[in-house]
Amino acid sequence: MTNTTLFFVDAVSKVRDNTRPDGRGEYLRIFDEEYQSAIKGYEKQLAKYKEYFPEHQDILKVREGYFAIDKKNNEVEIEDWDDSKSELDVKAKSQEDIDRGISLILERKDELISFEEPLSFIFSHSALREGWDNPNVFTLCTLKNGSSDIAKKQEIGRGLRLPVDITGNRCLDSEVNELTVIANDSYENFSRVLQEDFNQNMNFNKNEVTxxxxxxxxxxxxxxxxxxxxxxxxxxxxxxxxxxxxxxxxxxxxxxxxxxxxxxxxxxxxxxxxxxxxxxxxxxxxxxxxxxSQRIEIKNGDNEPYVNTIRAFVSQEEFQQIYFGLSRNLTKRTLYKCNVDKDKFVSGCIEEINTYLQYFKVNKAVNIATGKAGFNDAQMFEMVKSGDKTFDIDVGMKVIPKSDFEVVNYIMHHTMLPRLAIFNMLAGIEKRDALNFQDILDRVTQKILVRLNDAKAANITSYEVIDGYELDEGQIFATDTISEEDFNDEWRIFKSNPHRKNALNEYYKMDSKGEKEFAEKLEANDNVILFTKLKKGGFVIDTPYGNYSPDWAVVCRKDGLEAGAVGIYFIVETKAGKLEKDLTDVEVNKIRCGELHFKAVSELVKFNWVNSYEDFKTKFGVKESM
Structure with missing residues (x-):
């Protein structure tokens, strides 16, 4: 997808200087010099992907300025302007000039998401607000003094859009959706003000128990x-x-x-x-x-980033053998087979829906207030409220009825159940008229879907490997992005010991204190020759509840296992501190799905859940370091 950078400047003359022969202001002269230097430094990369950077050497086409324009089509400074004002607070004439500038940039709005358009850097004084909405702004640079609160929000808002590809589809990848702000402010103050504004506008109170x-x-x-x-x-x-x-x-x-x-x-x-x-x-x-901890993640670009990489092992050959052996087993995709008793499922749905609807009736809340009237001591007439009660009155069905076909098609669309099964359910529902109300139909559909997923999960018979369909190895072993804020909680980050060589990555983000203790003890065990936390959404197992991602992959030495232990590749789901009786039905079903998946993948792979490092050693038969 394309990448646009916005520069917000304090004066048009610093971009357009009519006193100079070339018409370039101070900011353009600096930009042109730095741009020429940059493309020389990335000459090989630009040549390799030249179709994505058309005419990148023509500096006049990659940058442009959009400013207020007077009736003679001249770019002008805005009268009565200072940076503390909102664009809505200027004179009517200035507002007309701004609107003309907006109209000009709107003419090229759609072109900016196309790779055929070389324009990537836009300078503006005030001509970008709600009328202009380019989703592919990834960098903002404020080359001016502090703006008003409204103007700051408008400026930051230019980059807070989900980007789109050339087909117009939104990108949901958090690794891509990152806005870089080069602010004329300290990082601490910028991040604090932005966070406070976010919390205030979202009515967010971190201490509220909802x-x-x-x-x-x-x-x-x-x-x-x-x-x-x-x-x-x-x-x-x-x-x-x-x-x-x-x-x-x-x-x-x-x-x-x-x-x-x-x-x-x-x-x-x-x-x-x-x-x-x-x-x-x-x-x-x-x-x-x-x-x-639900904060907007704002990274300080002035500090050196935490580089999270795959670490070097003693022997590159040994590492490749272990890594690719693990990878072969993790990239395989499977599908599950289940055998659900249709009649039992339909009757169970009917019973649950009838129980849910047994007290259903349409009520209207009516508030009745009572009062007393009379004359007070000053002989003024007054009325005093003496009572206030709310009553529910049954007003009957007041809604356009839905046909059986409408109801069945709606449920079928959201559950993928066959029509006949849904018609059979409908025949057994006692208060059929309740389904004419969309909110009731939505809840009933959700209940059917939950029951269906539970029934499928409880009746899975086996998993089968899908030939020719594999997961992306790069996504399975993708490294976590580490920021300064991650270190605020002592247990949040696990940093690999430089003297130990069994952790695959330099850093890992932990979900709990118990998980960090688990990682530390894995690292200390000489029988564990490689371990890594699996990327959520990278390695997935298909289940009736959606994709399931276990936590850890562990590779052990054969001679480091107890007699009778099976396999050397261990996939581990951690449930720190939980006992088996504490697991929910969904958790139990997902764990069973994991066991059946790896049973289909390879006899060298063993899957289980553990509540501690000691539990891991017991269930997988791993010896402690000698």
Missing amino acids: ADILTVTLEKAGVPKEKITAELVDTFKQELMRKGIFDSNNILGKNVEQTSKLLEGLVFENEILNEHALLLKENFAEYMVQKG
């Missing part, structure tokens, strides 16, 4: 879906509130360490909560930490 946090905590702790009701969520909230975890405004009153201590001493009164107490406390603390 209903979503409580619900997902219950789900991840293994509480059965049918037990997670609004009443249980509210009970969970009230018990945490009584313990002082957060106040009546749902705001945490303590820091992470203090909150963790309060949670340790908490004994749940509710039977369901008490049954899952350990995981509820751990997950609640973990999700609040995650919420607090």
Whole structure:
């Protein structure tokens, strides 16, 4: 895709200088000199990909300036302008000049995403705002004094768009979607102000305990879906509130360490909560930490970046043998086969839907307020409110009915179930009219989809390797991008020991403290000759729930295994601190999918989940270093 750079300048004369013979201002002279130097330095690369850089040597075609234009078509400075103003605060005449500049650049808007257009560097004073929306801006450079808050947002907003390729499709790759801002400000102040503005506009409070946090905590702790009701969520909230975890405004009153201590001493009164107490406390603390770390990632370009590379091993030949042996087993793709009892599935769906709809009726909320009227001591007439109640009144069905074919087609589109099976479900639904309401139909469809995925996952019989269809090796072993902020939490980054040679990469991002401890102990074991964290989304196993990505790949010496141990390539899913009874049904099913996948791939590969390094040694039969 194309790459556009924007320069926001403080004066037109620094780009267009009519007093000079060549008409170039100070900024253009500097740019032209640096550009010529750059293309000389990248001469070989530009020649190799010349179709993507047409006419790159013609400097007049790769750069352009768009400024306010007067009625005589001359580029002009804006009257009454200073950098603290918004573009909307200037005189009417100046606004007309700006609009003419916008019209000019809009004429070339679509050309800028084409490789046939050489223009890549745009200088502007004020002619770029909501009318201009090039998604492929990857670099912003502010060559002027501090702008107003609105102007800053408009400038940054020029680069906060999902880029598109030449066919117009949006790019969702986080490795590509990165905006570089060269600001006339310190990194600390720039990043702080941008983050504060983001949080303020998103109404984001990192210490707020939302209903979503409580619900997902219950789900991840293994509480059965049918037990997670609004009443249980509210009970969970009230018990945490009584313990002082957060106040009546749902705001945490303590820091992470203090909150963790309060949670340790908490004994749940509710039977369901008490049954899952350990995981509820751990997950609640973990999700609040995650919420607090949800920041816009702003890297300081002035500092040397953390270079994360594949490390050199003692013997290149030995490394290639190990690496490609592991790669061959990880790049294979498979598909699963399952055998679902159709009649049982349909009857189960009917029962669940009828239970869900048993109390369905259409109500209208009516508020009735009562008051008393009379004269006060000053003989003035006044009315005093004495009551306020809300009643639900059954008003019957008031919606355009959907035909059976409309309902069936909608469910079929979202679940891929055959029509006949859905018609059979429809025949058994007692309150069929409820499905005329789109929100009810959406929820029922989701329930069917969840039940379908669970049924398929529980009834998978085998996996089969797909010949000629492989995963991208580069994506499986892609290195993590490391930034300064990653080091704010001591456990977030694992840095390989330079004196040990078994970690594939220099750095890894960890998901938990337990995972970092696992990596450190793997590195210390001489029987582990190679290990790496697998890139999420790079290595995937197809499951009814979507793609599943295990955590680790470990290669061990044959003579470092206990008698009877199978294989030397180990794929490990880490569930730090969890017991088998704590795993959710989805987790259990995904782990089983992993086992069947690798059973189809190779007898040299063994897959399992572990909750600690000791558990890893036991399940995989790996000896400790001698």
